[in-house]
Amino acid sequence: MAERISDAEHAVMEVLWEESPLTAQDVAERVPAERGWSANTVKTLLGRLLAKNAIAHEEEGRRYLYRPLVEREDYVAGESQRLIDRLFGGKLTPLVAHLADRDQLTAQDIAEIEAILKELKA
Amino acid sequence: MAERISDAEHAVMEVLWEESPLTAQDVAERVPAERGWSANTVKTLLGRLLAKNAIAHEEEGRRYLYRPLVEREDYVAGESQRLIDRLFGGKLTPLVAHLADRDQLTAQDIAEIEAILKELKA
DNA sequence: TCACACCGATTACGGCTGTAGTCAATAGCG
DNA sequence: CGCTATTGACTACAGCCGTAATCGGTGTGA
Numbered sequence: 001m002a003e004r005i006s007d008a009e010h011a012v013m014e015v016l017w018e019e020s021p022l023t024a025q026d027v028a029e030r031v032p033a034e035r036g037w038s039a040n041t042v043k044t045l046l047g048r049l050l051a052k053n054a055i056a057h058e059e060e061g062r063r064y065l066y067r068p069l070v071e072r073e074d075y076v077a078g079e080s081q082r083l084i085d086r087l088f089g090g091k092l093t094p095l096v097a098h099l100a101d102r103d104q105l106t107a108q109d110i111a112e113i114e115a116i117l118k119e120l121k122a
Numbered sequence: 123m124a125e126r127i128s129d130a131e132h133a134v135m136e137v138l139w140e141e142s143p144l145t146a147q148d149v150a151e152r153v154p155a156e157r158g159w160s161a162n163t164v165k166t167l168l169g170r171l172l173a174k175n176a177i178a179h180e181e182e183g184r185r186y187l188y189r190p191l192v193e194r195e196d197y198v199a200g201e202s203q204r205l206i207d208r209l210f211g212g213k214l215t216p217l218v219a220h221l222a223d224r225d226q227l228t229a230q231d232i233a234e235i236e237a238i239l240k241e242l243k244a
Numbered sequence: 245t246c247a248c249a250c251c252g253a254t255t256a257c258g259g260c261t262g263t264a265g266t267c268a269a270t271a272g273c274g
Numbered sequence: 275c276g277c278t279a280t281t282g283a284c285t286a287c288a289g290c291c292g293t294a295a296t297c298g299g300t301g302t303g304a
Contacts, residue, residue: 004260006262037262038265040264040266043283045262045263047283048260063282064281079205079208080220092218095202096218099214100241102199104214109213109214110239113235116218116222121232145251160295162294165251166292166293168252184300186251
């Protein structure tokens, strides 16, 4: 069962979710430049993700092609749930209330969320 | 600036947010039993939180009384933002949409959120 | 007064993380 | 055919984390 994916590993996953399969070099090239990683660093992360069964690789000539095994959907769901459980007693409402308090919702956010909710009730 | 609070440290913070000031022993007693921590572990965590300036202590005779410096509100806001930035491009709407997709909103959740939003627009 | 209990401080230690260097095999270049 | 560039595997290493034992000071009940 997929172990926890660390922050740096997550950046690699994002690349593979965006496009796959890719070689290690491709991944290194696509990782956001802000990270400033060496190619070796990316390879290490790929290795760790393999060990965690979050990705798989297949041989392609003398290199490997990497592809995700974990779906982004699932990862995102897990992380969201973790946060909500940890900070909001498992309920989404307090999170929305919290953001509302903080004035972090624009009029458009509100409209969009209302639209989503309306859709749900339909 | 408050450094990052780890998961175990967070459990200690929750206790202090609930009630403070408390002695180390009080904290140890109130930490959720599931953690199964020894009193020493709690003291270590208190020490680390002190080093991170997340809490303060004042002498009270032989011992210290600990109180939070970081507000729960602020911590929660920071963690929420981190998640939303990392996974949802900084916007809340996709998070709500995501949870909606996963059928994780009850009718009551929807009603509550709508009420909050209505309040906001008022 | 004296062994003890209790407290905070210090030290421990294995595992995970971030970041990368080195090694061994090999596929081409010249 | 030998040298070099590439590629994955292995190794490194400091810092944080979870979890705790131990040390040193001291007020206290016997």
